[in-house]
Amino acid sequence: MKTTFLNVLIAISALPARVLAKPGVDQAIAQLESSNSKLLQYPTQFTQGIMPKAIHSHNDYWRDVPLLTALSFGVASVEADVWLINGTLFVGHETGALTEDRTFDSLYVQPLLQILHMQNPKDGFTANDTGVNGVFDTSGGTPLQLLVDIKTDGVEALPFILKALQPLRAAGYLTTFANETLTQSAVTVVGTGNSPLEQVKALSPRDYFFDAPLTQLTDPSLNTTWDPTLSPLASTDYETAVGWSGIGNVTDEQVANITQFVGDAHGRGIAARFWDTPAWPIYARDNVWRALLENGADWLNADDLAAASSF
Numbered sequence: 214m215k216t217t218f219l220n221v222l223i224a225i226s227a228l229p230a231r232v233l234a235k236p237g238v239d240q241a242i243a244q245l246e247s248s249n250s251k252l253l254q255y256p257t258q259f260t261q262g263i264m265p266k267a268i269h270s271h272n273d274y275w276r277d278v279p280l281l282t283a284l285s286f287g288v289a290s291v292e293a294d295v296w297l298i299n300g301t302l303f304v305g306h307e308t309g310a311l312t313e314d315r316t317f318d319s320l321y322v323q324p325l326l327q328i329l330h331m332q333n334p335k336d337g338f339t340a341n342d343t344g345v346n347g348v349f350d351t352s353g354g355t356p357l358q359l360l361v362d363i364k365t366d367g368v369e370a371l372p373f374i375l376k377a378l379q380p381l382r383a384a385g386y387l388t389t390f391a392n393e394t395l396t397q398s399a400v401t402v403v404g405t406g407n408s409p410l411e412q413v414k415a416l417s418p419r420d421y422f423f424d425a426p427l428t429q430l431t432d433p434s435l436n437t438t439w440d441p442t443l444s445p446l447a448s449t450d451y452e453t454a455v456g457w458s459g460i461g462n463v464t465d466e467q468v469a470n471i472t473q474f475v476g477d478a479h480g481r482g483i484a485a486r487f488w489d490t491p492a493w494p495i496y497a498r499d500n501v502w503r504a505l506l507e508n509g510a511d512w513l514n515a516d517d518l519a520a521a522s523s524f
């Protein structure tokens with residue numbers, strides 16, 4: 214007899230009452246779990262049940278398993294430091310941490326491609342779908358933000374990065390600004406570090422965006438109109454922009470700096486991120502995270518993903 218929900222319920226309800234040391238529903242769950250029933254095989258289960266959170270995985274490639282550890286915590290933004298050396302894009306914090314195997318393609322592009330293929334099955338049910346599911350099964354419309362921190366010359370590296378992104382682009386997985394329209398997709402790539410502003414501005418269509426300088430959005434000398442078609446994200450070094458250690462009381466001036474910079478970004482439809490926030494003592498780190506979130510910062514910049522995801 215096939216194991217169906219109904220069969221299990223009938224079998225359980227037929228048991229004599231005195232055998233039920235536990236509620237019948239628990240027995241039905243245990244039987245169904247051990248049954249390998251197709252009814253229990255959730256099709257897009259890679260990130261099943263994981264809720265996305267506005268956390269940025271700082272130096273994501275440091276973790277035992279880059280990208281996947283972040284996804285397991287629901288982290289919706291990751292950062293790869295990228296070095297162009299002899300025509301290949303390597304990922305690591307400094308040159309001593311580079312190896313032949315750890316490339317932008319192997320650590321980020323190929324895993325993302327595989328995950329997104331799993332999240333976007335092609336069958337009779339999806340034949341008419343026009344949108345793309347993101348990496349998070351609970352929230353298909355939430356894009357993953359991929360920060361590319363260029364460590365070598367940005368003008369030289371950019372064409373290689375655009376080429377490396379081609380498999381994701383070809384599958385329609387990249388957020389793109391084209392024909393005056395910003396179309397969000399599964400992955401939003403944002404250049405930081407040495408990413409070259411003028412070259413990014415010139416991209417048309419554009420699927421590589423620019424991490425804007427959060428404290429300089431109103432600075433006319435940068436000759437740039439900051440908006441989400443160029444910069445969905447603006448960031449600053451927390452230490453120089455705010456500086457509160459998280460110990461003792463925050464000053465009015467420090468709070469005013471947070472709200473001013475956040476306001477500059479939000480007024481332009483741009484998300485605000487403060488990096489280099491204190492990591493220790495833990496209570497000071499948490500105080501700073503709280504002050505940033507309460508005053509409108511959009512991303513928590515985190516090294517300890519477990520702590521940030523349960524914050």
Ligand SMILES: *[C@@H]1O[C@H](CO)[C@@H](O)[C@H](O)[C@H]1NC(C)=O
Pocket residue numbers: 298299
């Ligand atoms: C890059 O190429 C040069 C010249 O062929 C070689 O000496 C060097 O070892 C290469 N670097 C790496 C990381 O492969």
Ligand SMILES: *[C@@H]1O[C@H](CO)[C@@H](O)[C@H](O)[C@H]1NC(C)=O
Pocket residue numbers: 337338339340341
């Ligand atoms: C897709 O569209 C076709 C034509 O309108 C329709 O016959 C079919 O039922 C649709 N499939 C789904 C899964 O909605």
Ligand SMILES: *[C@@H]1O[C@H](CO)[C@@H](O)[C@H](O)[C@H]1NC(C)=O
Pocket residue numbers: 389391392418
């Ligand atoms: C932009 O518009 C042109 C002309 O209508 C069209 O050929 C092209 O595919 C569009 N590009 C995108 C990325 O939508």
Ligand SMILES: *[C@@H]1O[C@H](CO)[C@@H](O)[C@H](O)[C@H]1NC(C)=O
Pocket residue numbers: 434435436
């Ligand atoms: C802005 O434009 C002025 C005048 O063209 C130029 O001198 C200056 O270097 C530009 N600034 C930047 C940051 O490109």
Ligand SMILES: *[C@@H]1O[C@H](CO)[C@@H](O)[C@H](O)[C@H]1NC(C)=O
Pocket residue numbers: 428453454455456466467470
């Ligand atoms: C507020 O920001 C300005 C501009 O970045 C900076 O000069 C000033 O020191 C900041 N104030 C504090 C209290 O950090």
Ligand SMILES: *[C@@H]1O[C@H](CO)[C@@H](O)[C@H](O)[C@H]1NC(C)=O
Pocket residue numbers: 461462
């Ligand atoms: C911090 O703020 C609280 C509440 O406003 C106040 O009672 C306390 O004296 C302040 N502490 C310091 C060191 O200024």
